[in-house]
Amino acid sequence: MPKAKIAPSMLSSDFSNLASEASRMLQCGADWLHMDIMDGHFVPNLTIGAPVIQSLRKHTTAYLDCHLMVTNPLDYVEPFGKAGASGFTFHVEASKDNWQELIQQIRSKGMKPGVALKPGTPVEDVYPLLDGENPVEMVLVMTVEPGFGGQKFMPEMMDKVRALRKKYPSLDIEVDGGLGPSTIDAAASAGANCIVAGSSVFGASEPAQVISLMRKSVDEVK
Numbered sequence: 001m002p003k004a005k006i007a008p009s010m011l012s013s014d015f016s017n018l019a020s021e022a023s024r025m026l027q028c029g030a031d032w033l034h035m036d037i038m039d040g041h042f043v044p045n046l047t048i049g050a051p052v053i054q055s056l057r058k059h060t061t062a063y064l065d066c067h068l069m070v071t072n073p074l075d076y077v078e079p080f081g082k083a084g085a086s087g088f089t090f091h092v093e094a095s096k097d098n099w100q101e102l103i104q105q106i107r108s109k110g111m112k113p114g115v116a117l118k119p120g121t122p123v124e125d126v127y128p129l130l131d132g133e134n135p136v137e138m139v140l141v142m143t144v145e146p147g148f149g150g151q152k153f154m155p156e157m158m159d160k161v162r163a164l165r166k167k168y169p170s171l172d173i174e175v176d177g178g179l180g181p182s183t184i185d186a187a188a189s190a191g192a193n194c195i196v197a198g199s200s201v202f203g204a205s206e207p208a209q210v211i212s213l214m215r216k217s218v219d220e221v222k
């Protein structure tokens with residue numbers, strides 16, 4: 001299984017101090033910064049867009065792992081590429097008829113393509129995006145309904161992670177929603193290696209300890 005990537009979700013940060021919150025997380029040992037993009041339509045919440053990514057990019061060289069919970073992901077590819085996004089993960093539910101073009105465009109703008117799936121979406125729906133000649137490089141398995149931080153982890157989603165890990169041993173598999181010290185072992189043993197964690201990291205008195213505990217749990221899985 002690929003190495004652990006711990007990605008604090010900046011959704012739980014103090015947005016008025018985004019650059020310093022980002023550098024605090026990197027100092028605490030974060031590998032990636034997870035950026036939640038919500039359009040108020042695909043999900044019932046509105047967050048940030050390309051201008052904020054562009055502003056943050058001026059302050060850090062870190063990998064910006066962008067999770068696009070938007071109805072028309074193709075419209076976001078060019079602005080996010082220009083803004084300096086590193087990963088561009090779109091939802092399979094929002095890309096039924098244009099995922100091939102999406103993947104190709106994301107790559108052509110220098111970003112790493114990923115696909116996300118909501119709890120109600122069967123894992124088989126992402127297989128075509130992994131089996132073609134231009135596959136995505138990461139699958140994000142939602143472990144809560146997308147839209148808000150601070151929700152409860154859905155352990156039944158681990159069946160999807162296990163199925164993906166069995167079929168794609170070297171794939172980056174990300175889990176997102178309700179991850180923290182009490183749920184990391186379930187996710188790691190199922191085969192997840194990219195771990196998004198918002199409230200558990202930002203709510204901790206020692207975020208570095210939470211990050212290192214989660215990394216250890218993933219990297220100890222054989």
Ligand SMILES: O=C(CO)[C@H](O)[C@H](O)COP(=O)(O)O
Nearest residue numbers: 146147149150177178198199
């Ligand atoms: O995509 C998301 C919500 O749609 C967030 O990344 C996720 O909820 C992280 O927050 P927490 O760790 O608090 O659950």
Ligand SMILES: [Fe+2]
Nearest residue numbers: 036067176196
């Ligand atoms: Fe997310």
